Amino acid sequence: MEFTRETVSLADIRPSKSNPRGEFGDIDALADSIRATGGEPVNPPVVVRDGNVYRIVDGERRYRALREVWKREPGHGVAVLVAGDLDAANELVAMVATDDKLQLSDAERARGVQQMLILGVDEERVSRASRASAKQVRAAKRLAGRVQEGWQVTLDQLAAADALDSEEDREAVLSAGDGWRWKEQSIRARMDREQKAARKLEWLVDAGIPVQAGGDAPEGMEHVANVFSYEPLSRVKEAARGLDGSCLAIMRDGSIQFLAPGGHSALEAEEDPRAAEAAREHAAAESLGMRLFRFVLADAFACGAELDERVRSARSNGPLIRLPFEDSELDELACQIGSYRASQPVGRYEVAQHLMLHAERLSYGFTPRWSGEPSPIEAGRLLAAIEAFRLAGFGAFDEGDAWLEERAREAAGETGERG
Template identity: 45%
Template sequence: MEASKCRVALRDIVPSETNPRGDFGDIAALAETIRATGGEPVNPPVLVRDGNICRIVDGERRYRALCEIYGEGSEREVDAIVYDSFDEANELVAMLATDDKKPLTEAEVSRGVQQMLVLGVDTERAARASRAPRGKVTAMRMMAGRAPEGVQVTLDQALAASELSDEDAEAVLAAGDSWRWEVSKIKSRIAEEERAEKRLGALAKAGVEVVSEKPEGLVVIRTVYPYGTTPAALGKEARDLGPECVAMVDPDGTVRFFGPEGAGAKELTQEELDRERSKGDSTDLYDRIAAWVLSGEMEVTNEINDGVRDGREFTLRYGDAKTDEVYSALSDLAYDRARKLRQVSRFECESYLLRTARVNIYDVLIFKARYERDERQAAVRAAGLLDALNLAVDAGFETDERDEWLLGKCAEMAGKLEGADA
């Protein structure tokens, strides 16, 4: 496979169909550089004879620049390094390995490596030619043929996929440009699975049976949330409760321990007692509000109407209105839109009241552990509960002695917020 330097007419030179490059850069600027150095590039293009023509092995950018100077199909002869024969694999190696060309993009290098591997170039040679890490080229070889038809896989993508299970690897290879996001999701899932396995291991080591359904005749005696609880702490909790309890692990990692009534009881602080009582009282309060709304006894008040309208409000931006006439016309349009939105249905009013009560009373309980050390946040939630209840009371809901303790606690906490803001 010897080469010789000779003169070849531009009309007899054709680009190679195997070139992985897609972006040839600023050809006009390269042509100016070649003009300045005598009309031919310092490094001649590398060609291989193919019948009466010569295909480009390396130097397509230089060839395009010469065509820019002398015209495509010109009879002008230029210097070239010409091989009498050159197989496809060696062509690709030469195209990727030349030093003085415009750097290839990641996609172009990946495409070239993939083509070399298909043509049988060994891993070491492909890595040297592409200047890619050997590990990435090895990963590309491992993943060869596993990507969906028509999807170009990058070296980094192949490396990431090679570190995953078969099913996850195929998902990464099929993800296209969003493969990094796919890898992130998979790694998050794997991390959670590992945490779940450690939780189960801690329960097994403590001698606690794990069940899939709530056991009959037993009650929840302890709930352990996943965040901030180590497997060691979970295991200690299980051992403290004793062998008579069983555990059920929720999908989010929460562990609920079941046992006989009174089992695992421990002395609670006053804050813990208040928190437990508030959960039951606030849940009961919401359930009674919901039953009352659904009974149809709720009166539609102006406050409820206003709340619904505010949620449906369409604010028209006046933008860059330049004249009074335009501004006036836009104002009239906004007013007309707001007037039409004032038509509120009873269903919307009932839904609004239930949604308000649920947010303030049921979903975000004011004494949850996350607010224990944040008095201001707890005070905001307490004020929200009172506002929601007042809205219901104005519409006809009646409180009773069951609510006195909870409302007193809320008023006390909301008062701290008012005092702090004063």
């Protein structure tokens, strides 16, 4: 491509309607830097002739800054680089590839990639111009035209949506805005529950136990055991021990109720209620803990003053000071260190660490496996973890989580420790 340097009137220069950029940054600061170089940018804008005017290919920020510099002389002549004839596709490639020193936002880059693909630019060239991965470009191509007016999407968001099977799920991720990562994780968690339910159903069929989808228990059938949706397949196998084709499994939203006819031998084996309760608690805690970890790792949590204060309060006292000072000097230094630590701002990474520590503690539940007795202290800590995640914006608590929280409140009592 050849360029010729020419001087043209600012009044004859036009921005391109194809420019994917929507945010142009601090134009006043750029104008000040142009004034410092004599009223001309070091790199002139690149334009292409369009009838009697010149359309910008690269350098709309510089053009806007030049208008500010010469606002009292709108017809002032400025230096430009005039490109040979460019079609719409090549113009767009040039605009996305140059970035004009202020990088395009993720949403602007994604919009540029989709526009290039719609104009027929080949995928490899799009990838080079936008620095997008081949996976991102393929996703943008498959979802071209699916992004509705007003939706702000990124290339990672397009790739995440493209990896989902359901059209409804893809649209939910594309329309979720800044919360798309959490929306994707919620969909993935739902899909995981559905897959687990499918594996449980497959095992029941293979075991020869009849399965009923919802509804009431048939007359003459008595309750044997319950398995909740968040409990693993091993728990299904344990609860179904001794059951046969005369028994029944009723499935409701992934949970299973096992029934047997009156007089069946399975009714004679009494399940230890405390052991069953503890097993349910640990399964619910592990399920919630995993979802909380995914919530943090999806960077979907919100920071706020109350959560920041909790993080600040939880900061450790730091390493012991082992220096040849007098005790009074050590005490004074320790106080200064404590004041310094408390005064420092809380960063997003520190909040994430705080939340992941809560998720880790919560995952173990509050009934130690070695004792079988609920611990009020651990129950209080579990409640503190749930509260911290509520402050962080986690709202996908399910029925199992509600049961777990209620049981923790009972175990913690009025003296349960929060921390």
